[in-house]
Amino acid sequence: MSEDSATPPKNGMAPQKVLGIFALAMINVAAVLSIRNFPSMAVYGWECIGWYIIGTVLFLIPISLAGAELATMLADKDGGVYAWCKEAFGEKGGFTAIFCEWSNNLVWFPTVLAFIASTLAFAISPDLASNPVYLFVVMMIAFWGTTAVAYFGENVSSKFQNYGVILGSIIPSILIIGLGVYWSLSGAAIVLPPFSLGEIVPTLDLSTLPFFATVILLFAGMEMAGFHALETKNPKTDFPKAMAISAVIIFFCTVMATLAIAFVIPADQLNLAAGVMQAIEYFFTALNIPGAIAPMAVLITIGGVVSLAAWLIGPAKGLGVVANEGNMPPLFNRTNKYGSPVAVLVIQALIGTFISLLYVFLPSVNQAYWMLSAMTVELLCIVYILIFAALIKLRYSKPDAPRPFKIPGGIPGIWLIGGMGAFGVIFAFVVGLMPTGDFTSAEAVSYTLGVLLGTFLLAVPPLIFLKMKKPGWIVSGTKEG
Amino acid sequence: MTQGKDGSWAVILVLLLFFMLPIGWLLVTYTAEPYHAVSGEPLRDAAQAAGITVVNATDTMWPVGGAVGGKTYTLSDESGNIYTVQTQAFDSAESRDAAVQLHNSQSIGRGKPVGKLIIIGNYLVYVQPYTSGILKKIAPELRKLQAA
Numbered sequence: 304m305s306e307d308s309a310t311p312p313k314n315g316m317a318p319q320k321v322l323g324i325f326a327l328a329m330i331n332v333a334a335v336l337s338i339r340n341f342p343s344m345a346v347y348g349w350e351c352i353g354w355y356i357i358g359t360v361l362f363l364i365p366i367s368l369a370g371a372e373l374a375t376m377l378a379d380k381d382g383g384v385y386a387w388c389k390e391a392f393g394e395k396g397g398f399t400a401i402f403c404e405w406s407n408n409l410v411w412f413p414t415v416l417a418f419i420a421s422t423l424a425f426a427i428s429p430d431l432a433s434n435p436v437y438l439f440v441v442m443m444i445a446f447w448g449t450t451a452v453a454y455f456g457e458n459v460s461s462k463f464q465n466y467g468v469i470l471g472s473i474i475p476s477i478l479i480i481g482l483g484v485y486w487s488l489s490g491a492a493i494v495l496p497p498f499s500l501g502e503i504v505p506t507l508d509l510s511t512l513p514f515f516a517t518v519i520l521l522f523a524g525m526e527m528a529g530f531h532a533l534e535t536k537n538p539k540t541d542f543p544k545a546m547a548i549s550a551v552i553i554f555f556c557t558v559m560a561t562l563a564i565a566f567v568i569p570a571d572q573l574n575l576a577a578g579v580m581q582a583i584e585y586f587f588t589a590l591n592i593p594g595a596i597a598p599m600a601v602l603i604t605i606g607g608v609v610s611l612a613a614w615l616i617g618p619a620k621g622l623g624v625v626a627n628e629g630n631m632p633p634l635f636n637r638t639n640k641y642g643s644p645v646a647v648l649v650i651q652a653l654i655g656t657f658i659s660l661l662y663v664f665l666p667s668v669n670q671a672y673w674m675l676s677a678m679t680v681e682l683l684c685i686v687y688i689l690i691f692a693a694l695i696k697l698r699y700s701k702p703d704a705p706r707p708f709k710i711p712g713g714i715p716g717i718w719l720i721g722g723m724g725a726f727g728v729i730f731a732f733v734v735g736l737m738p739t740g741d742f743t744s745a746e747a748v749s750y751t752l753g754v755l756l757g758t759f760l761l762a763v764p765p766l767i768f769l770k771m772k773k774p775g776w777i778v779s780g781t782k783e784g
Numbered sequence: 785m786t787q788g789k790d791g792s793w794a795v796i797l798v799l800l801l802f803f804m805l806p807i808g809w810l811l812v813t814y815t816a817e818p819y820h821a822v823s824g825e826p827l828r829d830a831a832q833a834a835g836i837t838v839v840n841a842t843d844t845m846w847p848v849g850g851a852v853g854g855k856t857y858t859l860s861d862e863s864g865n866i867y868t869v870q871t872q873a874f875d876s877a878e879s880r881d882a883a884v885q886l887h888n889s890q891s892i893g894r895g896k897p898v899g900k901l902i903i904i905g906n907y908l909v910y911v912q913p914y915t916s917g918i919l920k921k922i923a924p925e926l927r928k929l930q931a932a
Contacts, residue, residue, distance in 0.1 A: 339890055343898050409803065411894065418889040433849050433882030510913040517895035524894070571856070578886050581847040632792035650796075654803060661807070663885075669817060669903055671810035672888055676896045678806065683894055731895075740919035741902050741911070741926065753813075757806035764802050768795060 319458060319642070322535045326461045327528040327545035328552070333468040334524030334613035336553045338475055338560070338603050339418060342582035345564040346573045348495050349502035354518045355558050357505065363522040365724030366687065367550045368710050369694045371543040374529045375707040376697070378538035382624035383530035383617065384690060391693035391700065398630055398765035400689040401621040405651070406761045407682035408614055410675050412655040413662035415614075416442035419607040425580040426600035439663045443656065445608055450652045453616045456641025457534040460616055464609050471606030475599060476556035482590055483563020494569045516680075516734035519727040522553065523683055526690065530617035539707035579603065619647045629777025631768055636776070674753055677735055681758040684732035691725040817903040819877035822929055826904045827857055827871045830925035836861055836918055846872045848886060850879020854907070859918050867918040870910040883908055904929050 322330075344351045373387040380386035382397070384404055389397025420441035424431035431437045452463050487493060496502065507515065528545055532538050564573070568585050580600055587595045623644025626635035637646040662672070697704070698717045710720050736754055738747035831838055840858040845851060854872035861867075874880035884901055887910075891897050899912030904926060911919050 335893075337893065340892050343890065343892050346898075406803070407894075414889050414891060417885055421886055421889060430849050432886060433879050435878075438885075510916055513896075513913060513915055514898060517892050517898065520895045521893040578848075578890050584847070632795050634792040634796070650799075654800075658807065661811070665811065665816060669884055669888075669901060670814040673896070673900065674810055674814075675807070676888070676891065680895055737915060739900055739911075739914040740916050741900070741914070741923040743924070743927075749813075753806075753809075757810075760802050760806050764799060767798055771795060771798075 319456075320534060320536045321458050322461055322531055322541075323537075324541045324544045324548065326465055327531065327535060327541055328549040329465045329468045330461070330528045330531065330613055330617070331525050331545065331549035332472060332552050333464045333609040334527040334617070335522050335549070336468070336472045336476065336556055336606075337610055338472065338479075338606055339579040340521065340557065341479070341561045341564050342568075342573050342579050344557075344561045345568065345582070346570050347505075348565050348570060349498060350505050351561050351565065352503040352558060353505040354514075355521075355554070355561075356503075357515070358518045358521045359554060361723055361727030361730075362519050362687075363525065363550055363554065365691065365720050365727070366522070366525045367546045368720050369690055369724060370526050370529055371546040371708045372706055372710050373690070373694060373697075374532060374542040374546075375539045376704055378532055378535070378542070378707070381533045382621045383532065384526055384686060385621045385624055386532070387529065388689045388693045391696040392689070394628075394630060395766060395769060396689060396693070398625055398769065399762060400686050401618060401625060402765045403682040403685045403689075403762050405618040405622050406764075407679040407686075408618055409651065409654050409658060410679045410761075411614070412446065412611070413442070413659040414676070415607060415611050416446055416659055417662065419445045419604055419611065421578065422580055422600050422607060423604040425584075426597040426604070429580075435663050439659065442659050442663065445611065446655060446659070447652060449608060449612045449615050450648050452612060453619065453648055454639065454641065454643050454645060456639075456643050457531065459641075460612065461531075461534075464612055467605055467609030467612070471602050471604070471609050473552070473556065475602045475606060476560045478599075479560040479563045479586070480556070482586070483559070483566050486563075486567050486590060491567075493566045495565055512734050513737060516731040519731045520680065520683060521557075523687075524613065525550070527613050527617045530620045543708040615648075615651070619644055619651055622647045625765075629774075630765075630772060632773075632776055673739070674750065674757065677750075677754045678757040678761060680735045681732055681754060682761055684728045684735065685758075685762060687728040688725060688732070691721045691728070695721040695725075817930065818905070819880060820905040822873075822905040822907055825855065825871070826907050826926065826929045827855070827869055827909060827922075830922045830929060831857070831859055833925040834922045836922055839866070844870055844872070846870075846883070848879075848883045850874045850876055851883065859922075861918050861921065865916075865918060867916050869919075872908050872910070873906050874908065875906075880906060880908060902926060902930075 347354060377386050377390055385397045385401035388400035417438060420438045421432040423441055452460050535541055564582060564586060567589050568582060572585060573582055583599055584596050587593055625631060635646050639645045695717055698714060710716050712719065736751045738750040742750055828838055837860045838857055839860045841855045843853060844856045845853050852873045852875050854870060856868060856870045859867045859869060874883065887897055887901050899910055900914040902909040902911060
């Protein structure tokens with residue numbers, strides 16, 4: 304199968320097999336299904352169906368199939384994306400992939416934390432959303448609280464995510480869908496024009512290219528379950544089923560809830576400059592149930608926290624495996640008695656706290672934020688390019704390795720699926736370098752070079768760590784209480 | 785502790801350096817946009833100075849704290865391209881910045897937000913799509929108002 308044996312942690316406890324199909328599926332749903340996408344997509348009316356289909360064909364289906372094949376093929380290896388890319392491209396490829404996933408998170412964390420804090424403010428007092436001290440305090444409670452959940456290992460964090468995703472993502476989505484159906488059946492006017500097939504065809508031109516690229520990454524996160532391979536009861540059978548279940552839940556909830564919002568709120572009232580709670584407020588007020596706004600804000604806040612948890616725990620586990628294999632100094636190698644990579648979690652929390660401080664207290668540095676978010680998109684694209692490339696390469700380099708789930712169609716099939724996914728993310732990478740129209744020519748060049756340089760700096764540390772690697776790193780490691 | 789010998793601190797230093805370089809460079813390059821009262825209608829003024837026709841303008845109020853009103857403009861260039869832009873004035877730097885923060889936290893999936901906010905003193909200008917040719921034409925005029 305592969306030259307390396309399985310890589311259990313060198314310290315801490317051996318992984319407990321606690322995850323089944325449902326828990327794995329919920330990890331992916333937590334990472335991908337987000338109510339904050341719905342109002343932004345509802346502006347496009349029926350056309351949103353076309354955009355969702357593009358995202359599904361060019362990303363959701365390829366990444367789900369790729370994840371299912373790679374996770375079952377490498378079911379005895381820990382590290383998810385790291386293990387998959389390492390198997391195809393060696394340590395450099397695997398380390399670069401997991402580091403890009405981890406480092407893009409650090410820049411993304413303040414964004415989702417601010418979303419959590421501003422959404423919760425809606426349940427308490429909307430004016431709090433403009434209070435930096437409130438924002439920072441809530442952001443830190445959510446961030447360190449989620450880190451604490453991760454500290455207590457897979458059993459606790461998977462339960463947290465299972466309950467949280469049902470409460471914070473699935474129930475609110477179903478509620479919005481149900482109310483949209485009620486709105487339609489009650490005889491109230493649907494603000495969309497009558498449905499026709501032509502209405503769902505997206506407008507594709509130069510001006511919609513950035514949106515096209517955004518839609519491709521709409522379903523990013525489907526690889527999250529792969530980080531939990533060693534904790535899965537029957538990985539060879541559970542992964543494909545979990546991938547399929549999560550993809551169906553995500554697609555159904557996303558499309559139907561977006562349409563429900565589009566049925567009720569006129570596009571010109573879906574103010575994209577404002578936020579999801581403003582749309583939800585309009586939605587529930589139109590339905591004559593304003594009392595549901597605050598509870599909904601609490602549920603959406605929970606959804607934000609479990610999404611944060613999914614992205615916070617998975618890549619940190621992957622980086623913990625890198626450290627366990629001796630590619631980072633022993634300081635990073637510390638695993639606690641619950642099997643959590645405690646050092647990586649703490650370092651991640653410290654860096655994330657610092658970036659959150661800048662985000663909250665320097666909010667009018669608008670252009671800087673724009674460039675940072677462009678870098679996170681580029682880093683994520685690198686991860687997915689490596690995953691799809693690994694999928695294709697392994698069919699050539701390890702054609703006879705057992706694959707309990709195999710993408711059908713042989714070599715043409717793998718090129719079709721891997722090729723579609725790779726095309727989508729390479730396209731998103733290139734479009735991510737496009738400057739916005741308000742830049743001067745000089746600023747545009749500086750923007751593109753800046754994003755490339757920043758992405759390079761955030762992606763290159765693994766190559767430096769591997770150069771600095773010492774034999775002692777692999778045998779060291781401290782078990783902590 | 786053996787961190788000094790095993791290179792842990794060197795690795796942490798490299799890690800911090802590589803994170804701080806892009807972030808620090810951005811903060812030095814792009815400073816905060818100052819809050820100042822802009823008289824008149826900045827978007828209409830910029831469009832007219834750039835030779836862009838304002839086809840329509842309607843009042844709009846964003847449902848966020850501190851917003852004091854603005855307009856939704858429909859613009860047209862000589863080729864007949866149509867572009868819709870929204871503006872909104874704010875009563876303080878804090879409320880304006882909170883609106884920027886709120887918008888920036890509304891990204892789709894793991895991507896960037898759908899549109900972009902441009903800060904002109906006490907105004908926020910919402911542009912989408914942000915690659916529009918009309919935006920390229922009015923941007924230099926908006927920049928003059930930014931500096932004013």
